[in-house]
Amino acid sequence: xxxxxxxxxxxxxxxxxxxxxxxxxxxxxxxxxxxxxxxxxxxxxxxxxxxxxxxxxxxxxxxxxxxxxxxxxxxxxxxxxxxxxxxxxxxxxxxxxxxxxxxxxxxxxxxxxxxxxxxxxxxxxxxxxxxxxxxxxxxxxxxxxxxxxxxxxxxxxxxxxxxxxxxxxxxxxxxxxxxxxxxxxxxxxxxxxxxxxxxxxxxxxxxxxxxxxxxxxxxxxxxxxxxxxxxxxxxxxxxxxxxxxxxxxxxxxxxxxxxxxxxxxxxxxxxxxxxxxxxxxxxxxxxxxxxxxxxxxxxxxxxxxxxxxxxxxxxxxxxxxxxxxxxxxxxxxxxxxxxxxxxxxxxxxxxxxxxxxxxxxxxxxxxxxxxxxxxxxxxxxxxxxxxxxxxxxxxxxxxxxxxxxxxxxxxxxxxxxxxxxxxxxxxxxxxxxxxxxxxxxxxxxxxxxxxxxxxxxxxxxxxxxxxxxxxxxxxxxxxxxxxxxxxxxxxxxxxxxxxxxxxxxxxxxxxxxxxxxxxxxxxxxxxxxxxxxxxxxxxxxxxxxxxxxxxxxxxxxxxxxxxxxxxxxxxxxxxxxxxxxxxxxxxxxxxxxxxxxxxxxxxxxxxxxxxxxxxxxxxxxxxxxxxxxxxxxxxxxxxxxxxxxxxxxxxxxxxxxxxxxxxxxxxxxxxxxxxxxxxxxxxxxxxxxxxxxxxxxxxxxxxxxxxxxxxxxxxxxxxxxxxxxxxxxxxxxxxxxxxxxxxxxxxxxxxxxxxxxxxxxxxxxxxxxxxxxxxxxxxxxxxxxxxxxxxxxxxxxxxxxxxxxxxxxxxxxxxxxxxxxxxxxxxxxxxxxxxxxxxxxxxxxxxxxxxxxxxxxxxxxxxxxxxxxxxxxxxxxxxxxxxxxxxxxxxxxxxxxxxxxxxxxxx
Numbered sequence: 071x072x073x074x075x076x077x078x079x080x081x082x083x084x085x086x087x088x089x090x091x092x093x094x095x096x097x098x099x100x101x102x103x104x105x106x107x108x109x110x111x112x113x114x115x116x117x118x119x120x121x122x123x124x125x126x127x128x129x130x131x132x133x134x135x136x137x138x139x140x141x142x143x144x145x146x147x148x149x150x151x152x153x154x155x156x157x158x159x160x161x162x163x164x165x166x167x168x169x170x171x172x173x174x175x176x177x178x179x180x181x182x183x184x185x186x187x188x189x190x191x192x193x194x195x196x197x198x199x200x201x202x203x204x205x206x207x208x209x210x211x212x213x214x215x216x217x218x219x220x221x222x223x224x225x226x227x228x229x230x231x232x233x234x235x236x237x238x239x240x241x242x243x244x245x246x247x248x249x250x251x252x253x254x255x256x257x258x259x260x261x262x263x264x265x266x267x268x269x270x271x272x273x274x275x276x277x278x279x280x281x282x283x284x285x286x287x288x289x290x291x292x293x294x295x296x297x298x299x300x301x302x303x304x305x306x307x308x309x310x311x312x313x314x315x316x317x318x319x320x321x322x323x324x325x326x327x328x329x330x331x332x333x334x335x336x337x338x339x340x341x342x343x344x345x346x347x348x349x350x351x352x353x354x355x356x357x358x359x360x361x362x363x364x365x366x367x368x369x370x371x372x373x374x375x376x377x378x379x380x381x382x383x384x385x386x387x388x389x390x391x392x393x394x395x396x397x398x399x400x401x402x403x404x405x406x407x408x409x410x411x412x413x414x415x416x417x418x419x420x421x422x423x424x425x426x427x428x429x430x431x432x433x434x435x436x437x438x439x440x441x442x443x444x445x446x447x448x449x450x451x452x453x454x455x456x457x458x459x460x461x462x463x464x465x466x467x468x469x470x471x472x473x474x475x476x477x478x479x480x481x482x483x484x485x486x487x488x489x490x491x492x493x494x495x496x497x498x499x500x501x502x503x504x505x506x507x508x509x510x511x512x513x514x515x516x517x518x519x520x521x522x523x524x525x526x527x528x529x530x531x532x533x534x535x536x537x538x539x540x541x542x543x544x545x546x547x548x549x550x551x552x553x554x555x556x557x558x559x560x561x562x563x564x565x566x567x568x569x570x571x572x573x574x575x576x577x578x579x580x581x582x583x584x585x586x587x588x589x590x591x592x593x594x595x596x597x598x599x600x601x602x603x604x605x606x607x608x609x610x611x612x613x614x615x616x617x618x619x620x621x622x623x624x625x626x627x628x629x630x631x632x633x634x635x636x637x638x639x640x641x642x643x644x645x646x647x648x649x650x651x652x653x654x655x656x657x658x659x660x661x662x663x664x665x666x667x668x669x670x671x672x673x674x675x676x677x678x679x680x681x682x683x684x685x686x687x688x689x690x691x692x693x694x695x696x697x698x699x700x701x702x703x704x705x706x707x708x709x710x711x712x713x714x715x716x717x718x719x720x721x722x723x724x725x726x727x728x729x730x731x732x733x734x735x736x737x738x739x740x741x742x743x744x745x746x747x748x749x750x751x752x753x754x755x756x757x758x759x760x761x762x763x764x765x766x767x768x769x770x771x772x773x774x775x776x777x778x779x780x781x782x783x784x785x786x787x788x789x790x791x792x793x794x795x796x797x798x799x800x801x802x803x804x805x806x807x808x809x810x811x812x813x814x815x816x817x818x819x820x821x822x823x824x825x826x827x828x829x830x831x832x833x834x835x836x837x838x839x840x841x842x843x844x845x846x847x848x849x850x851x852x853x854x855x856x857x858x859x860x861x862x863x864x865x866x867x868x869x870x871x872x873x874x875x876x877x878x879x880x881x882x883x884x885x886x887x888x889x890x891x892x893x894x895x896x897x898x899x900x901x902x903x904x905x906x907x908x909x910x911x912x913x914x915x916x917x918x919x920x921x922x923x924x925x926x927x928x929x930x931x932x933x934x935x936x937x938x939x940x941x942x943x944x945x946x947x948x949x950x951x952x953x954x955x956x957x958x959x960x961x962x963x964x965x966x967x968x969x970x971x972x973x974x975x976x977x
Contacts, residue, residue, distance in 0.1 A: 117334050118341070121278045122314045125305050129278050135262035135332055137280065138250070139236030148260035155259040155275055155336035157343045172212045178204050184400045187393075188806070195938060196397070196807040203814050231256045231742050233274045236264040236330070263333040267318075268489060269326050269522065270722040270741030276340040277318040277331035279303045283489075284522045284607070285327035287318060288743075298325040323743040325722070326524035328489045369782070369845070377789050378403045384796045398802050401809035402792055414777045418824035422770030430753035431763040432738075438749035440774075441733040442716070442767030446641055446836040447708050449701075449727065450718040452648040452655060453494065454737075454755050456662050457624040461494040463502070464589055468618040469559045469573075471580050477618035478502065479509060481594050484546045487517045487532040493721075495592060498622060519606045525697055525723055527551060528649075533599075533606050541599040543606065545614055549581055549651075552593035558615040566615050581619065585653030588661075589621040624654075630662040633757035640764055641835045644757075645691050645708075647701050649723060652694035665691045672700040683707045702726035714836060720744050720755065735760065769828040771837045776901050777823045779847045783900070784816075784893050786852030791859035791889075801878040803863075804885055805940055811930070812890050819894045819923040822916030829902050829910055832976075843974070850970055851900060851963070855892055858959045862888040865951050883931040883941040884948060890927040891952070892959055894920050899963045903976040906964075 121129045130136050140148070185200040232253040251266055256274040259265075265277060273287070279301055286298035302315045318331055320342040337343055382399035386392045419436040426433055433439055450456070466478040482505045485496040509515070515534045518541055523530035529547025536542065545552060558566040559573055567573070581591045595614035637644055644664070648655050652669040659665070670690040675683060684707045693704055701717075705727045708715045717724070717731035720740030728734035728747035736748035737755040745751060752759050795803035804812070862885055866872040872881035897912075897920055904910035911917070931941040970976070 117339075118276055118278075118314075118317055121334055122317055123305055124278075126278075126280050126303060129332060130280075133262045133332060133334065135264065137236075137264065137330070138238040139264035140260070140262050141238055145235075145258070145260050145263065148262065149258060152260055152336060154257040156257050157338060157340075169208065169212055173204070173208045178208060181404060184397065184404065184806075184810075187397055187400070193397070193807070195940075196805075196810065199807055199810050199814070203810065206814075231272065231274070231745065233259060233271070234266040235259070236266060259333055259336055261333055261336060265331050265333065266328075266489070267324050267331060268328045269324050269524075270743055271324045272742035272746055273318045273320055273322045273324070275320050275333045275337075276335040276342075278334050279316045279318060280330040280332055282329040283327055283520060284524075285329045286325045286524070287322050288325050289319065289322045301329070303329075323725070323746075327522045328520075369841075373786070373789070374403050377793070381789075381792055381796055384793070385802060388796070389800070389802065394802065394806075397806040398804075398809070401806035401813075402789065404810060404813060414820060414823060415774055418770055418774050418777075421824050422766055426763055426766050429762045429766065430759050431766075432751040432753065433749075434751065435749050438733055439767045440771045440839065441714060442750065442764055443769075443771035443837045444714040444839065445716040445733060445764065445767075447643050447645065447713040448637060448716045448718065448760070449645045449647050449705055449708070449731070450757070451721070451724060452646055452650060452658055453624060454720065455627075455718060455757060456630045456646065456658055456664075457626050461498045461590070461622045461624050463498045463620065464623045465621045466618065467621070468562070469577050469580070469616055470562065472562070474618045477594050477620060479505060480544050480596060480617055481546055481592075481620050482506075482509065483511075483515065483534055483542075484530070484532050484544045484594070486511065487515075487534060488520055488522070488530060495590075495622060499620070518601075518604055521606055521608055521611060523547070525649075527608060527611070529555075529611070531606075531611055535601060539601070541601050543597050543599060543610060543614070545595045545611055546592060546620075548649075549591055549593045549619075552595050552614070553577070553616065555611045556595050556614045556616045558613075560615055560617050569616065577616070582653065584619070584621055585651050586657065588623070588654060588657035590624055590650060590654055592620050592622070594618055594620060624658065626658055626661045627756070629756055629758045633761055634663060636761040637757065637764070639834060640761070640768075642764065643691075645687075645693065645704075647693045647696055647704060647727070649696050650694060652692070655692050655694045659692055667691055669694045672696045675700050675703060680707065680710070684710050687711065698723040698726045702730045705730040714838070718752075718757075718760065765833050768833045768837055772828045772832050773823055773826050775837070776826065776897075777820060778844055779851075780820070780823075780897060780900065782844055782848040783851040784855065784896065786848045787855035787859070788889070788893075790853060790856040794856070794860055795863055795885075799863075799881075801875055802882070804882050804889075808882055808886050808939060808941070811939060812886055812893075812927075815890060815923050815927055816893050819897065819920045822913065822919040823897070823901075825915045826901065826913045827911070829904055831903075846974065847970075851896075851966065854959075854963055854966055855896065858892060858955055858962075859885070859889065861958075862955055865955070869951065870945065870948060879940055879942045880944070883936070883944055886941065887927055887931065887944065888952065888955060891924055891956060894924050894927070895956060895960065896963065899960060900967060903967065903971055906960075 121132065124132065181200050181204050185197050185204070188194075188196040188200060233256050234251050235254050236250055237252050238250070259275050263275075264280065265274070267273070267285075279285070280303055282301055282303050285301045287301050288298050299313075300315070301318065304316060318329075320340040335341075378399045381402050382395050385398055386395035389395060419439055422439045423433040423436060426439070453461075466474055466481070468474040468477065478499075481499050482502060485499045486506070488496070515536055518533040518535050520533065521531040527547070528551040529545055531543055531545040533541050533543050545555070553569075553574070556569055559569050559577070561567045569577075584591050594617045596617055597614050599610075634644055646655060646659060646664065652671060655669060667690060669692040670686055672693075672695045675686075675693075675696075678686060680703075683703060687704055687707045688711065693700070696704075701719075701724065705715055705717055709730070709732060714733075715731045716733045716735055717727045718735040719725075719728055720737045722741055722743060724736075725743045725747050728736065728744060733750065734748040735750045735752065736744045737752045738745075739755065740748075750763065752763075792803060863881075866881045866884045870880065870884065871877060872884065897916070898906045901912060902910040912920075930936065930939060932943050936942060
């Protein structure tokens, strides 16, 4: 059942593209001319405008909450009252409305018009066949879409976002990140919930800030402004719209800092929900793949619009029966339209999406499967991808390299008291749980404040008071950034010495040796301050004393080297983008078999123009000491060089690059902002899982291209044959009823293509969407089928004597069989560049469908229903001719394929 992920995905895809457009291209205002200026007070929900002007205590009173948050029973009752915190999607349609939507498409409307003309012309049999075609087309789509919604819901449940809420009496062991907190699905949030937000979190609802510390929020999804905005908790006068400094809006993200905020509005009542409701009525821009498919469809439709009137005029003038000529011309038009294209494309993509989900790859946008198959450069971070998703704390040493318990104690205090995003380094430090008892945290220390991490400072600090005495500012972060704010070094005797040039050189030499061993080095520094204030900022991170270093081992994954070889075998160049030092990156890359060419550092990128960077990314495979902006620039430079770029990342610093890449790839354990930016989610952070995803993406894309090439070339050839026959025959080469039946049978023969096998060599190279290749293929192979149609015409006319009006049904029956068999056989001839049936065999399902249709096509004129379709039994002499024609067709098509391969690439 899950194979039929069709129309629901198209609707979901359009919605996700709309939301993706918000995040990638800026202001929501660009999506709908009817949207008012989002900065005006009138566009701000009334509840938000009201609470923005209130004091924190009044806000909590107004919302029926307090700083301890809502208890479980309160949250449950409010959820039942207000509904889930979700943006309104398209509501399930009634059965009748859904059936109408399935019927209402250009192809069915064309067929209905043809049925009406047939009925007026008193051709009941043609009317019945056309009605059957419409009923089958509509019915199949209706059933598929009903099934698809259930399958799609199952896939959506595999990826969930959560939020940290404050719950009174909740212990840390009950699932909360800390005591008094717990993780809940974002859809379960209600008005009055108190949220704990930190760097990397997506804001899950419209909120009023209660407390904020160095809080910077990215609002580009709402306002189009690229720079983060600092937020505070103080009340403000109404009228500032989205510029309110004490409000957080659904869809924005926390760049740095931390906050406590209370939920004011949820779901469709949020500002984002109201604008999204307007925006979903506006069509989003189609992807490159959708554009390409549309180009092929319109190419055939335009070709039909030119050729069908010619067919009409030729047959009307030469045969004299204009009603019959109209019906025949419309039947030709039906045969030329790619009516199965939407079903084949969506079925193929849906099958690929479901298969990938079994391989732990969740596709958020169906079109991403095509991009995954076209990817030829993969940019990835190092930690958790090339290395194990865990970090081992190796050493705690003083500035001279001697073991130091004090350094570990200070690092533990820093990691324990910080409320921001705890990364792998923090987890490794906090795994030394025995220090909590040794340090007597509850009795000896009290947290005063913290200075959250950001990617410019690359360090974070906490301020603690020991038994009410002096404040200790404890700083932990990247080596260069911590050294930049240090003026002293803790000596062996416990006294502090100035950080002079010779001592700085000694420290740098020590850390360089550690990096060469493959160890990641984090510096720890501190200073004592008088207890004169309770609020600290980044400006207080000055004149620190370097206490020492903590080093971590980030061992490579056993699967990394084989996965990199597999990606290289698939024609994908892997580039490593890391914020770590070049020595550590080089050591890890050497262990997994990547190139040891010199790394390009972020400091060098700063001085490069876009043109210089575009040239530099061709020469380097490892990029180190990068900021989020550096990663984004590298990805854009690769895209500008004509590559299809994928980016695999899971951190806050990866979000800009995920947006910039052609296909963003993240993992289920990533921060919210990374998952939101990604097109594909891996349930396991492994390059080997991605290799399987690439293979399935290419298989899916290859099968779609098969159908498009087959349809284009077959339809082109059929029109040429019809024109030739209409010009010289005294009767119609095939009756409208017969053309429609032939088209219906051929369409059914194609339903096995989404399940077809794909040759290994087709999966080793990236596949690109190239409409010019489709046109070239159509013009190359289409005339071959016309040539053998003309040979069949000559055989029927001169050899079998079907050369007058009395023998017209024999001629039409003979061409019906030849046309159907060549169209069906060509599926196997040009589905592969290899020798068909011998070097490459189709999947069993495709073999069964094509063979069944071929047998049925021969049986129709020979069986008891022949008279119904105005056919007659074919004489025995016809079948040796048929075998010769089919054999010649296979031989010539094979030779033409060899010629085509000698000049063009086969996709």
